[in-house]
Amino acid sequence: MRLTQLSLFNFRNYVRLVLDLPAGVTVLLGDNAQGKTNLLEAVYYLATSRSPHAGTDREVVNWLTPESEPLPFTRLVGKVSRAGGDLTIEITLTQQGEAEGRYRKQIRLNGVPHRAMDLLGHLNVVLFLPEDIALVSGPPSGRRHYLDATLCQIDPGYCRALSRYNQILTQRNALLRDLRERGGEVGQLAFWDEQLVEHGALLVARRRECLGDLDELVREVHAELTDGAERLRLDYLPSLDLENGETVAQAFVAQLRSLRTREIAAGVTLVGPHRDDMAFLIDGVNAGTYASRGQQRTTALALKLAEVALMSRATGERPVLLLDDVLSELDAHRRSFLLRVLDDGPQQSIITTTDLHVLPDAFVERCNVWLVSGGRLSALEG
Structure with a gap:
């Protein structure tokens, strides 16, 4: 199981994002409060229709909505490659009238509306956060x-x-x-x-x-x-x-x-x-x-x-593994074991870090590394 593409519109500090995700390990590198955890949250939200952080859907909406949008509106789209066939997951949040706290959530699988319960199992994820x-x-x-x-x-x-x-x-x-x-x-x-x-x-x-x-x-x-x-x-x-x-x-x-x-x-x-x-x-x-x-x-x-x-x-099928800032808290032995797990064949993983030096150079060379700054991603050169 692999998430091949992630598209975000007005999610947290992401105004617009289209990110192609390869197999193996993707590293999100950047300072704190730039959007690394928000991206992991978006993947988890696509898998479960719930945020691991927010108490309400309103909290994930980027309120810096373009003037062309009459009401705050958020959309997440994920393209998933699975043994049972490819799948597109789409979740939209639309504000209901002038009531700021009320949002209508719509879930579509390959364009067909579904309940939140029907979403579960189509994109399996395991998320590790520092607060876990x-x-x-x-x-x-x-x-x-x-x-x-x-x-x-x-x-x-x-x-x-x-x-x-x-x-x-x-x-x-x-x-x-x-x-x-x-x-x-x-x-x-x-x-x-x-x-x-x-x-x-x-x-x-x-x-x-x-x-x-x-x-x-x-x-x-x-x-x-x-x-x-x-x-x-x-x-x-x-x-x-x-x-x-x-x-x-x-x-x-x-x-x-x-x-x-x-x-x-x-x-x-x-x-x-x-x-x-x-x-x-x-x-x-x-x-x-x-x-x-x-x-x-x-x-x-x-x-x-x-x-x-x-x-x-x-x-x-292996789930997508999401690890938020876990490497800096591990000693050398534990870090070495975790890196072997991440490097193990068909596992797709997305990890965040503020310091690329916690990863061995040889490991980084096999990863897809993105710099994250202010809700924007750029490929790491060299």
């Missing part, structure tokens, strides 16, 4: 989001179940609040319980399977990164008690019943995959609590490289 250290040390919500985003790229059924689960959860929570504030027949919860269990059990089962696969892969990568000095293990921490030999569905039903009074008093659903977590254990110790920042950064990088292998195994 929070996957190890941050709150559980970030780790749940990571698992969901990974699984949605490789399993459309999971994505549909997740969407439906979240809809049901919203409805059930509204009913719980209504029962708390106004009273009523508690039996009304039975319908939502059944739906919640049906879709939630699927999410838990797939997360367990995914983490089992990731655990196997991340151990190998982490051992390479640390030269065997440490052992990393992933541990799934479901909110459901699954220790009694029950199926996931049976455990879910039983715990919803036992928590009925507490849930009505709280006005929220207290158990289910929306409260799951995962732990990173280095030599049996929780890395989120006790590891150094260097160890946490290595752990997060190992996870993302294992994700590349997971997606390759699941789809038969």
Whole structure:
């Protein structure tokens, strides 16, 4: 799988950009705040219809709109070469009237309109950002989001179940609040319980399977990164008690019943995959609590490289790897291992750096290097 061309119009600090992307490694070189990360964000947005940074679509719009455009308008186009045939992905954002915060998002695959859910899996990407250290040390919500985003790229059924689960959860929570504030027949919860269990059990089962696969892969990568000095293990921490030999569905039903009074008093659903977590254990110790920042950064990088292998195994094609300013934070051994991964055959990678000297000359000679300045790209000469 390869992104062969990227076109941007009014995205972040890019007014207009058409960039042809070769196989192998593309290096984006430039000072901070020039647009390197914005370009990685654009590729991720094309793959998922979401920004890893922005809370709303409005934030990615370049408001320096030409006078010929009556309203702020953003367009991203990506041409993708895949085993199943070439594909053009187009996403447009158009401001709705005078309401500055409201944008209409349109997604087209080969010119045909599609829902955001239909986009996932057509361009698979793995993105590593400096702030991904929070996957190890941050709150559980970030780790749940990571698992969901990974699984949605490789399993459309999971994505549909997740969407439906979240809809049901919203409805059930509204009913719980209504029962708390106004009273009523508690039996009304039975319908939502059944739906919640049906879709939630699927999410838990797939997360367990995914983490089992990731655990196997991340151990190998982490051992390479640390030269065997440490052992990393992933541990799934479901909110459901699954220790009694029950199926996931049976455990879910039983715990919803036992928590009925507490849930009505709280006005929220207290158990289910929306409260799951995962732990990173280095030599049996929780890395989120006790590891150094260097160890946490290595752990997060190992996870993302294992994700590349997971997606390759699941789809038969390597995803596009996006690395934002990761090389400067690595010691010589870890950097050498990462460069070997980037140099490995059919992997397409886009990496950013402020200093080309962190890369060996021989490696740079095999890369496509672009200078990034003020939202403009120019090829590095010589």
